[in-house]
Amino acid sequence: MKIKCLHIKSFSFLKLNKYYFSSSISSIRNIPPRIEEKIGESIYKIPNHPLNIIRNKIFDFFENEKFSSMRSKIPNENKFIIKDDFHPIVTKKENFYDLLVTDDNETISPKNTYYHDDNHVLRTHMTAHDVQMIRSGLKSFITLGDVYRRDSIDSTHYPIFHQIDGVRIFNYENLKEHAYSTGIHNSNSELSESTLNEIVRDDLKFILENLNQHIFGEVKFRWVEAYFPFTEPSYELEIFFNGDWLEVLGCGLLRTRILDNSGLDPKKHVAWAFGIGLERLAMKLFDVKDIRLFWTKDQRFLSQFSDGKIKKFKPYSKFPPCYKDITFFVPETFCENDLLEIIRNVTGDLVEDVKCIDTFTNPNTNKTSKCFRILYRHMDKTLTNEEINIFQVKIREMSEKILNLELR
Numbered sequence: 001m002k003i004k005c006l007h008i009k010s011f012s013f014l015k016l017n018k019y020y021f022s023s024s025i026s027s028i029r030n031i032p033p034r035i036e037e038k039i040g041e042s043i044y045k046i047p048n049h050p051l052n053i054i055r056n057k058i059f060d061f062f063e064n065e066k067f068s069s070m071r072s073k074i075p076n077e078n079k080f081i082i083k084d085d086f087h088p089i090v091t092k093k094e095n096f097y098d099l100l101v102t103d104d105n106e107t108i109s110p111k112n113t114y115y116h117d118d119n120h121v122l123r124t125h126m127t128a129h130d131v132q133m134i135r136s137g138l139k140s141f142i143t144l145g146d147v148y149r150r151d152s153i154d155s156t157h158y159p160i161f162h163q164i165d166g167v168r169i170f171n172y173e174n175l176k177e178h179a180y181s182t183g184i185h186n187s188n189s190e191l192s193e194s195t196l197n198e199i200v201r202d203d204l205k206f207i208l209e210n211l212n213q214h215i216f217g218e219v220k221f222r223w224v225e226a227y228f229p230f231t232e233p234s235y236e237l238e239i240f241f242n243g244d245w246l247e248v249l250g251c252g253l254l255r256t257r258i259l260d261n262s263g264l265d266p267k268k269h270v271a272w273a274f275g276i277g278l279e280r281l282a283m284k285l286f287d288v289k290d291i292r293l294f295w296t297k298d299q300r301f302l303s304q305f306s307d308g309k310i311k312k313f314k315p316y317s318k319f320p321p322c323y324k325d326i327t328f329f330v331p332e333t334f335c336e337n338d339l340l341e342i343i344r345n346v347t348g349d350l351v352e353d354v355k356c357i358d359t360f361t362n363p364n365t366n367k368t369s370k371c372f373r374i375l376y377r378h379m380d381k382t383l384t385n386e387e388i389n390i391f392q393v394k395i396r397e398m399s400e401k402i403l404n405l406e407l408r
């Protein structure tokens with residue numbers, strides 16, 4: 001496979017971990033120790049953690065009989081099975097190809113995805129487990145876990161976040177029976193597949209609106225057509241909350257090829273699926289403005305929340321920001337996510353935001369330079385200039401050595 005953007009020559013001199021960033025130039029492995037250390041931390045299992053509170057609310061909705069009238073009007077003899085302990089390393093096939101994500105899709109590139117080796121990645125979404133769950137014979141299930149993406153650095157992005165995926169499979173015969181018995185359709189004419197699919201799509205929308213009401217209270221909804229390689233039709237749901245439209249989930253009907261690949265006859269079955277990002281919901285619900293806070297061990301954060309209660313977070317302090325600029329000449333093949341990875345590795349969670357504030361190509365030399373503004377802010381104390389300068393030196397050093405960037 002051709003790898004477009006992995007300019008990381010060799011991280012071995014970092015001596016961070018002996019097998020990490022193998023010195024082999026051809027190695028695709030790009031999971032840094034800082035990410036690796038966090039695998040298995042399962043912050044969504046910490047009692048009273050905002051992510052745990054949302055998780056419980058969602059599980060409650062799917063498991064608890066109390067909410068049965070809100071769940072689905074189509075009888076379900078199979079209870080939702082919940083799995084939240086799958087290991088996040090999955091095969092490239094499970095994460096992408098089984099879901100009809102093809103090699104031309106940017107997300108497959110090691111620029112955007114953490115590779116464990118040529119054939120394994122840190123899952124980029126929980127949908128990666130859907131095919132295996134369907135193959136195991138389950139008809140309705142929910143999976144929850146940590147997902148990983150090489151992404152920008154700002155207050156709403158963190159390389160690890162959490163998602164819930166849900167799937168329900170319907171049998172056309174049962175759907176027909178339901179449609180006749182409830183009078184959705186009169187039995188004189190044959191029900192077409194597309195009418196049955198519409199019934200399933202409406203069921204999906206009904207459930208997801210109710211689920212969001214269960215989480216957010218009375219809110220307005222807006223359905224937006226979307227595209228996902230694995231569903232058709234596909235939608236996103238937006239809710240109006242605290243004066244803003246907020247995109248809360250993606251969903252749709254699984255493509256017939258996926259059912260077929262999962263061992264189900266698509267002539268006899270149809271399935272809906274959805275995926276929800278937990279941090280996005282938690283940030284709005286609890287008024288947490290900086291995504292890094294979900295990882296803090298500071299009791300001043302955790303002690304503010306308690307199970308079952310949605311309560312606004314009161315920032316215990318906001319320490320002053322410190323801005324530093326770094327300017328490099330960059331090669332044509334420069335990959336911004338590689339630089340961000342170095343910044344994360346050097347600084348841990350101390351950087352709140354990184355923006356490219358200037359790009360300039362010298363017409364005489366044809367050389368391009370980029371200036372990045374790094375915002376440092378510790379969540380629990382004030383950083384000194386000396387501390388930050390050490391990071392700056394290290395970032396420069398590594399960018400030169402690893403990414404071949406030339407300092408200006």
Ligand code: DAH
Nearest residue numbers: 125127250251252273274275
């Ligand atoms: N996996 C998608 C993402 O990470 C979210 C999603 C969309 C999941 C549609 C689904 C779905 O199961 O049907 O953006």
